[in-house]
Amino acid sequence: MxxxxxxxxxxxxxxxxxxxxxxxxxxxxxxxxxxxxxxxSGLLQVVAGGWTPEAYAALKECGSEDVIEIxxxxxxxxxxxxxxxxxxxxxxxxxxxxxxxNKRTTPLPFLVDEDTSSxxxxxxxxxxxxxxxxxxxxxxxxxxxxxFKLIRAFLDSKDFTEIETPLLSAAxxxxxxxxxxxxRAKGKFFALPQSPQQFKQLLMxxxxxxxxxxxxxxxDEDSRKDRQxxxxxxxMEMSFVEQEDVISLNEELLIKLVTELYPEKRIQQVPFxxxxxxxxxxxxxxxxxxxxxxxxxPNLLAFCWVLDFPFFEKTDAGGWTFTHNPFSQAKPxxxxxxxKGESIGDILTTQYDVALNGFEIGGGSIRAHRPEExxxxxxxxxxxxxxxEAGFGHMLKALTLGAPPHGGIAWGFDRLVMLLQGEPNxxxxxxxxxxxxxxxxxxxxxxxxxxxxxxxxxxALLPDKK
Ligand code: AMO
Numbered sequence: 001m002x003x004x005x006x007x008x009x010x011x012x013x014x015x016x017x018x019x020x021x022x023x024x025x026x027x028x029x030x031x032x033x034x035x036x037x038x039x040x041s042g043l044l045q046v047v048a049g050g051w052t053p054e055a056y057a058a059l060k061e062c063g064s065e066d067v068i069e070i071x072x073x074x075x076x077x078x079x080x081x082x083x084x085x086x087x088x089x090x091x092x093x094x095x096x097x098x099x100x101x102n103k104r105t106t107p108l109p110f111l112v113d114e115d116t117s118s119x120x121x122x123x124x125x126x127x128x129x130x131x132x133x134x135x136x137x138x139x140x141x142x143x144x145x146x147x148f149k150l151i152r153a154f155l156d157s158k159d160f161t162e163i164e165t166p167l168l169s170a171a172x173x174x175x176x177x178x179x180x181x182x183x184r185a186k187g188k189f190f191a192l193p194q195s196p197q198q199f200k201q202l203l204m205x206x207x208x209x210x211x212x213x214x215x216x217x218x219x220d221e222d223s224r225k226d227r228q229x230x231x232x233x234x235x236m237e238m239s240f241v242e243q244e245d246v247i248s249l250n251e252e253l254l255i256k257l258v259t260e261l262y263p264e265k266r267i268q269q270v271p272f273x274x275x276x277x278x279x280x281x282x283x284x285x286x287x288x289x290x291x292x293x294x295x296x297x298p299n300l301l302a303f304c305w306v307l308d309f310p311f312f313e314k315t316d317a318g319g320w321t322f323t324h325n326p327f328s329q330a331k332p333x334x335x336x337x338x339x340k341g342e343s344i345g346d347i348l349t350t351q352y353d354v355a356l357n358g359f360e361i362g363g364g365s366i367r368a369h370r371p372e373e374x375x376x377x378x379x380x381x382x383x384x385x386x387x388x389e390a391g392f393g394h395m396l397k398a399l400t401l402g403a404p405p406h407g408g409i410a411w412g413f414d415r416l417v418m419l420l421q422g423e424p425n426x427x428x429x430x431x432x433x434x435x436x437x438x439x440x441x442x443x444x445x446x447x448x449x450x451x452x453x454x455x456x457x458x459x460a461l462l463p464d465k466k
Contacts, residue, residue, distance in 0.1 A: 001071060007041035007087040012074045019044060019093060020069040020101065022133065023062050024113050033059050036113075037070065038133070042087030046070055048095040058098035064113070065133075067102040070095050121427070126441040128432055140421050140429045146261055147417065148214060151234055154253050160210040160236065165199035167216065172198045173326055176219035179229070186458030192218035195410060197327060198395060200237040201367055204406040205398045212236040214413070223436045225425035226359055226415050230434065234362075237408030243350055243366055246407050247305060250354065250362070258301060262420055268293060268302040272354070276308040290358030298422055303356050311338070311349035312380060319382045320344055324351045326377050327395070328365035329407075339376055350407065361416045364409025371399040 001018040009017065021039035028034075032049040033056060048056040055072070062068060072095040083089035109126075110119045112133040124131040131137050152162065171178045174194035181190040193199075196215050203211045215235040223229065238246060251272055258265055273291065280289050287309070291302040311330055312320040322328075330338040331348045338347050350366040368374040374396060378388045388396070414426040427433035434440050454460060 003069070005041040006037065006039050006044035009044055009074050009088045009093060010091050013076055013091060014074065016071060016073050016096070017093070018069060018071045019046075021067070023064055023066045023068060025064065026059075026062065028060070035059055035062065036086075037068070037093075044088045045083070045086075045092040046072065046095050047092050048098075052094070052096055055095035055098050058100070059095060062098075062100070063104060064111075065104045065108060065130075066100060067104075069099040069101055070097070072096045117428075122435055122441050125427075125433060125435055128442055132431070137428075140417070140423065141431050143261075143421050144413075144417055144429065144431075147257060147413075147420075150257055150260060151212075151214075151253065154256060155210075155212045155236065158210070158249065160212045161208055163203060163208065163211050163213060165193070165196040165203075165213065165215070167192055169193060169199075173322075174219065175322075176221040179218045179220050182457035182459055184457055194219050195233060196235050197325070200235060200408060201327060201395070201406065202398055204237055204239045205401065205403045207404075209239040209404075210236075211238075211408075215410070223434065223438050226412075226418070228414065228426055228430060228434055229438045231426070231430075232413040234411040234413050235408070236410070237406060239404040239406040241366075241405070241407055243307075243352060243407065246364060246366075246409055247352055250409055250411075251303075251305075254303060254354070258420070265299045265301050265420070268300055272303040272305055274305040274307055277306055277310065278308065280306050286358075287353065288355040288358060288360040290355075292357055295357075301356060301419070303354060306353040306355060307351075308348045309351040309353075310345065311347040311351075311377075312344050314345070320380050322377070322381065324349065324363065325365055326381070327367050327374065329368045329373060335373065338373065338380070341376070341380060344380055352409070354409075354411075356416070356419055359415050359419060360412065361419070362409055362411040364407065366405070366407035369399060369403045369405050371396045374399060 003020050004012065004017050006019060019037060019039065021037045024036040024038040024043055026035050032047060035046040037044045037046050048059045050056065070093060072093045074091050075094055076091055109123055109130065110116060112130055115136055116124055116131050116134045132141060168181060168190040171191035172194055174197065176194055178191040178194065181192065183190060195217050196213060200211055213235045215233045216230060217233050218230050220229060221227065255267065255270060258267055268291065275289065277287055280287050287306055289304060291304050292300050294300060309323055311323065311328065313323050315321050328349045328351055331350055334347045337343055351363065352365065353360055353363040355361065368377065375388060378392065414430055417429040418426045421429055423429055432442065
């Protein structure tokens with residue numbers, strides 16, 4: 001018989017149906033046995049007793065998290081036994097036959113019929129597939145999917161094209177350390193992308209005009225509550241736009257996301273307030289201000305845009321480096337300063353960041369689409385012509401072959417999900433997250449490789465430092 005879901009059982013009152021799922025809880029009232037069966041739709045109460053001795057005996061053998069299939073008839077519950085807290089609370093299934101599809105034979109490392117947030121996190125990550133059976137974790141995983149769906153529908157409706165860019169490629173500067181991938185071409189390495197920055201700009205040169213991607217990014221930096229070595233961006237780029245176009249499109253999308261998926265939440269101010277970097281630093285002491293009137297309110301969302309960032313900052317060695325993105329354009333009124341290399345510390349960039357409740361959830365800029373501006377940015381940072389050519393010659397060349405004005409943004413998707421789901425860190429909303437130390441306890445990664453794998457890629461390990 002075709003399987004139906006727990007949530008569908010109220011549509012089948014009086015009928016014989018088959019359901020399948022996990023044993024969530026067993027309540028043994030000596031002569032009557034109740035089992036809460038869990039499937040992807042929720043819970044169903046199953047009952048067996050002396051009137052169906054075989055089903056009763058089979059269910060009596062079942063323990064938490066066994067996977068079972070049950071055929072039985074759907075009966076309405078008396079008014080006073082209706083349970084409004086479960087999807088099938090108006091009915092119960094009277095079991096006639098039970099098949100055990102997979103018996104759980106290992107002791108459960110923790111219970112999943114209750115919230116797991118107080119369980120040791122490393123243990124939860126090692127057994128993430130169990131952790132995910134708990135309500136909260138399942139809701140977090142599904143929230144990501146609901147958001148992807150809405151974001152894709154919105155961007156598709158605005159004539160964007162979803163395009164994948166390579167994971168194996170050359171390094172692009174985003175300010176963190178790269179994860180490098182050795183190859184069989186001895187001494188040659190790929191770098192995993194810190195972001196699709198260069199590719200999305202090249203897509204604009206390629207005439208795609210409006211690109212987006214759910215992009216995996218890799219940054220070898222210390223993890224924090226809002227940082228993982230591997231994370232997800234909603235990345236986009238548009239041609240023939242100015243700062244205002246990118247900001248207003250993203251604001252529209254963020255508002256739509258909240259109103260449709262989180263109707264219980266309130267956005268403090270629409271349009272989102274805008275604040276300059278200088279003012280944010282002065283008033284809030286940070287470039288990702290928490291503007292909430294009442295930080296105690298879990299349903300209050302205070303978005304804001306932070307603008308007018310300095311393009312460059314001093315390095316420890318006394319030179320200059322970019323604050324956000326070397327591919328950005330200076331603010332139009334500061335392009336001349338950039339080109340003359342004057343008052344470098346005062347040059348502002350077209351960078352815009354979007355912050356939410358004190359977290360930076362996205363950032364982008366209008367890009368330098370004229371090669372001489374990009375070249376000048378690298379020269380201010382002290383790159384020699386040879387270094388620029390070697391590192392960015394491909395970008396500079398592309399900008400000489402008909403590059404439209406363009407700009408874009410990337411959202412830190414995991415951070416946004418964390419804030420909307422009310423979680424304290426991004427690991428809670430990443431299906432298979434790494435620990436705070438950047439380890440994956442489930443797959444035991446990173447891990448050693450054999451000497452022969454190393455020698456195939458021309459590597460040998462240095463001896464341990466004494
Ligand atoms: P940026 O480096 O600001 O910009 O990254 C965009 C957003 O990604 C999020 N983020 C992270 N989330 C989790 N873990 C991390 N380690 C991590 N690092 C960054 C932040 C951040 O705002 N290419 C540019 C975008 C552009 O200019 O279009 C970029 O990557 O929320």
